[in-house]
Amino acid sequence: MRLESRGAYLFILPAFIFLALFFALPGIIAFILSFTEYNILNPPKFIGIKNYLTVFKDEVFLKALINTSYFSVLYISGKFILSFLIALALTKPQIRFKRFFLTCYYIPVITSVAAASMIWLWLYEPNVGIFNNILSFLHLPTSKWIYSSRAVIPSITFMTIWKDFGYSVILFIAGLSSIPKEIFEAATVDGAKGWILVRKITIPLLKPTILFVLVTSVIGSFQIFTAIYIMTQGGPANASTTVVHQIYLNAFAYLKMGKACAMAFILFIIILFFSLVQFKLVKESEEYY
Amino acid sequence: MSGKIVDKLIILFLIFIAIWSIIPFTWSVVSSLKTREYIMKHPLSWIPKPLAFDNYVKITTKFRIGRDFVNSLIYAGGTALIAMLLCPMAGYALAKKKFKGRNILFIFVLSLMMIPHQVTMIPNFLILKFFPLVGGNNILGQGGTGLLDTYWGLILPKAVQPLFIFLARQFFLSLPTSLIEAARIDGASEFKIYWDIALPLAKPAVTAIGIFAFQWSWNDFIWPLIVTRSPEMETIQIGLQVFNDEFGDLWNLLMAATNVAILPMLIIFIIFQKHFFKGVSFMGSYR
Numbered sequence: 001m002r003l004e005s006r007g008a009y010l011f012i013l014p015a016f017i018f019l020a021l022f023f024a025l026p027g028i029i030a031f032i033l034s035f036t037e038y039n040i041l042n043p044p045k046f047i048g049i050k051n052y053l054t055v056f057k058d059e060v061f062l063k064a065l066i067n068t069s070y071f072s073v074l075y076i077s078g079k080f081i082l083s084f085l086i087a088l089a090l091t092k093p094q095i096r097f098k099r100f101f102l103t104c105y106y107i108p109v110i111t112s113v114a115a116a117s118m119i120w121l122w123l124y125e126p127n128v129g130i131f132n133n134i135l136s137f138l139h140l141p142t143s144k145w146i147y148s149s150r151a152v153i154p155s156i157t158f159m160t161i162w163k164d165f166g167y168s169v170i171l172f173i174a175g176l177s178s179i180p181k182e183i184f185e186a187a188t189v190d191g192a193k194g195w196i197l198v199r200k201i202t203i204p205l206l207k208p209t210i211l212f213v214l215v216t217s218v219i220g221s222f223q224i225f226t227a228i229y230i231m232t233q234g235g236p237a238n239a240s241t242t243v244v245h246q247i248y249l250n251a252f253a254y255l256k257m258g259k260a261c262a263m264a265f266i267l268f269i270i271i272l273f274f275s276l277v278q279f280k281l282v283k284e285s286e287e288y289y
Numbered sequence: 290m291s292g293k294i295v296d297k298l299i300i301l302f303l304i305f306i307a308i309w310s311i312i313p314f315t316w317s318v319v320s321s322l323k324t325r326e327y328i329m330k331h332p333l334s335w336i337p338k339p340l341a342f343d344n345y346v347k348i349t350t351k352f353r354i355g356r357d358f359v360n361s362l363i364y365a366g367g368t369a370l371i372a373m374l375l376c377p378m379a380g381y382a383l384a385k386k387k388f389k390g391r392n393i394l395f396i397f398v399l400s401l402m403m404i405p406h407q408v409t410m411i412p413n414f415l416i417l418k419f420f421p422l423v424g425g426n427n428i429l430g431q432g433g434t435g436l437l438d439t440y441w442g443l444i445l446p447k448a449v450q451p452l453f454i455f456l457a458r459q460f461f462l463s464l465p466t467s468l469i470e471a472a473r474i475d476g477a478s479e480f481k482i483y484w485d486i487a488l489p490l491a492k493p494a495v496t497a498i499g500i501f502a503f504q505w506s507w508n509d510f511i512w513p514l515i516v517t518r519s520p521e522m523e524t525i526q527i528g529l530q531v532f533n534d535e536f537g538d539l540w541n542l543l544m545a546a547t548n549v550a551i552l553p554m555l556i557i558f559i560i561f562q563k564h565f566f567k568g569v570s571f572m573g574s575y576r
Contacts, residue, residue, distance in 0.1 A: 007479040008388035014393070015379035018449035023401045033412070040415070041443045074470035086306060103562065104307035107314065110554045110565070112508035114526035118533060118547040119317045122540050129333045130316060137333065162309070167569065174570035212573060223405060226510040230530050244407050244511075251411045252515060264408045271405055 034261035044258065051262035061263065062245045063238050069228060071242070072221040074157040079217060083165045083270035084210075087172030088198065102173075113163070113226040120159040121146075121231055146232050149239035156227055156240060166219070168213050175209030176202070205284045215278035219271050243267050314551070321345070321545035328541050338435045344545045351536070353520060354546055357528035362553075364443045364524055365507040371448035372502040377495050380457025381487055385469060395458070401451040406511075409446075414515050417442045438518040447506060456571065460494035461487065497568035500561055509552055525550045 034051055036044035043176065055061050090098050108116065123131055124145035132142040145155045179202070187201050203210070225244035228234060234241030234249075243263065251260035294415055320328060323337040348354045356421070383395050389551060417436040420426060425433020436442035449465070472482045488495065513524040523531065529546055538543070 008382045008386040008391075011382035011386070011479075011483070012379045012394065015375040015449050016453055018375065019398070019401060019443070019451060019454075021416070022407060022413055022446040022449075023404065024397075026409035026416065027401075027404050029412035029415065030408045040418075082306070086303065089303055092296075092299065094296060095300065095303070099562075101303050101307055102566065104310045106558070106565065107555065108310055110504060110508075110558045111314075111551050112510065112526050112554070114508075114510045114529050115547045115550045116313075118529055118543055119313045121533070122317065122320065122544060123313060125540070128329060128540070130332065133570045144331065162313070166310070170566055170569045171573040174573050178574075209573065219405075223407065229510075229514075230533070247411075248409055248511070251414075257411055257415075261408075261411055264405075264411065268405055268408050272403060275403060 030261045030264060033258050036258045039255040040257065041255075045281050047258070051259045052266075053261050055262050055266065060238055060241065061243075061246050064234075064241045067240060068222055068224065068242045071153050071157055071160075071224060072218060074154060075160055075221045076214065076217045078157065078161045079165050079168060080214065082161065083168035083213075084163070084172055086169050087176055088202070090169070091173060091176045095195060101125050102166075102169070105169055107166075108163045109166040111163065114230060116159065116163050117227050117230040124155060124231075134274040143244075146240070147236060149236050152232060152236065152240040156224075156231065160221075160224070160227060164217075168217070172206070172207060175206050179205045207280050211278050211281050211285075215274050218274045222267060222270060294424065314548075316546040317547055321541055321548055323541050325541060339543055341509045341541065344541050345549075348542050348546045348549070351521070351542065352546055353528060353531050354549060355576065356521065357523055358549065360440075361507055361525040361550075363440050364509075364513070365503045367440065367444040368448045368506040369503040371444065372453050373495050373499045375449055376453035377457040377461075377488060377491055379454045379484065380459075380485055380494075381461050381491075383454070383458045384461035385464075385466060385487070398451045398454050398458075402455060402543070410512065410515060412448045417446070417550065425498040434518075437516055438522050440522075442516045443513060443522075443524075444506075447509070447512060448502070450502070452572075453502065456498060457491065457494055460491055460571075464490055478542060493564070493567065494571075496561070496564050497571065499565055500557065501568060503557065504554060 024086075033044060035046060035048060036043035037047050086101075089095060090101060109163060123129055126132055126142070126144050126147060131145065135142045143151050146152045183201060183205070184197065186193075187197055223244055224242050225248065228240055228242050228245050229248070232240045234245050244267070247260050247267070249262045250256045250263060307345075319335055319337060321341065322340050323331075323334075323339045324339065327334070327337055327339075327341075354528030383391060383398075414437070418434060420435035421428050421430045424435045424437065424439065426435050436445070468486055468490075469482055472486050477485070508526065509524070510526045510530075513527050517523050517527065521533075525546075529543070529550055532546055533543055
């Protein structure tokens with residue numbers, strides 16, 4: 001016993017200095033700052049829960065919350081269905097060139113959001129961009145895409161699904177391949193086929209993976225920032241501003257650090273809520289089996 | 290027979306989605322080889338005439354792409370190196386050593402994983418700004434810019450991620466302890482045991498940590514946006530955005546720069562493909 005602990009603290013010390021300084025301490029500072037008024041130039045002034053009250057009366061922030069939720073719903077439903085269907089197709093034994101397909105699907109995932117945003121800015125360009133040129137070539141109505149307040153969120157969602165779905169495909173395939181083959185064989189012998197097999201066997205057994213994909217997607221979608229910052233700057237007329245975009249602007253453009261920290265904590269609570277829901281549901285589903 | 294048709298439809302669907310995944314990149318390569326006149330006159334053409342390879346030369350002069358590229362390499366390489374050095378070490382101790390407070394420290398790591406980076410980014414900016422005795426700061430952290438706009442400012446807060454320590458711990462837990470014990474009986478020092486025996490066994494985990502750290506930093510946008518100020522320090526992702534702001538209508542050059550920003554990750558992905566997929570599945574299995 002004594003031997004084993006020899007030097008243990010030296011092994012963990014370097015990493016834990018980093019964790020303490022750049023994760024734990026900032027977490028505490030953010031919490032404290034969220035109750036203050038602070039613009040870097042003057043020392044922070046304690047103002048109680050006023051930041052939280054102003055944030056919930058801030059129309060732009062509420063708009064950002066609505067935009068983010070709208071994006072989140074579109075993004076998750078689209079990405080979930082697409083990546084689940086692809087994973088089902090790719091795990092069929094008769095499908096060949098699996099690695100090739102996976103490679104194609106994963107290339108957008110390893111691309112930075114900034115680079116992807118540049119490419120899609122170009123695709124969406126209203127005058128010389130390819131989308132509108134194809135549409136007008138086919139005599140179909142064109143769109144202003146990200147420059148229209150109605151189309152902006154769907155356009156950003158479309159691009160973000162394109163960029164991210166490959167990641168969920170990998171997770172689903174990992175989940176699907178961990179289901180014992182005998183279960184499928186037994187069910188097939190009993191006459192289960194096609195969708196019934198998927199609905200009655202695959203989905204229930206895949207529940208932990210499904211929950212993991214759903215919850216990490218909700219969390220990820222609530223953190224959308226870079227695509228918005230690069231492609232629309234929140235426009236037109238705040239039609240695409242998001243929670244993190246507002247946190248960024250308040251902290252680093254308006255220097256309202258306290259208010260930004262309050263917003264960040266609200267985001268934290270939203271994310272924490274979804275993590276706890278996932279945790280609880282996974283536990284329940286494990287008890288069920 | 291109807292099963293055959295379904296199979297064909299499934300393959301068509303997979304091919305269609307594969308094309309959808311790749312075609313924007315193809316278009317960005319095609320666009321990057323067009324001249325400015327050609328791009329305006331023939332917006333639908335897939336075969337540029339003439340092929341403007343010099344666009345890739347132009348971006349080095351019109352645009353600080355060389356410097357940006359090096360900055361990104363330093364940021365991504367630096368975080369990956371520190372992550373690969375320190376996170377497996379901590380994960381190893383948490384998995385294979387018994388010491389007082391081990392469980393509490395592990396719970397500490399888990400709870401830090403829950404905090405989104407938007408919460409920590411504002412205080413981290415302040416910690417860098419008021420870092421004592423660097424960047425013109427006095428011992429109280431006043432007077433200068435601290436670690437802002439430096440490589441250390443970019444790298445240090447991003448290098449050690451709680452997730453990496455967690456992944457390393459889970460991996461070491463799955464390894465047998467017998468080899469470690471044998472070496473201990475032979476009288477090898479604790480660090481030697483770790484470095485010569487445990488670490489080589491954990492190569493898949495260490496590789497995954499290195500790849501993720503590199504990928505996140507190379508592709509990172511918000512942290513360099515906050516930390517870097519001067520054009521000399523900007524990373525390539527920030528450079529794209531600055532270029533787009535300044536010359537928004539030079540699409541051929543912008544696409545050339547975008548392709549340069551994508552290329553390193555693409556090469557790493559093609560070389561280490563298996564590790565990417567394994568790493569992601571590994572994360573999914575420890576929810």
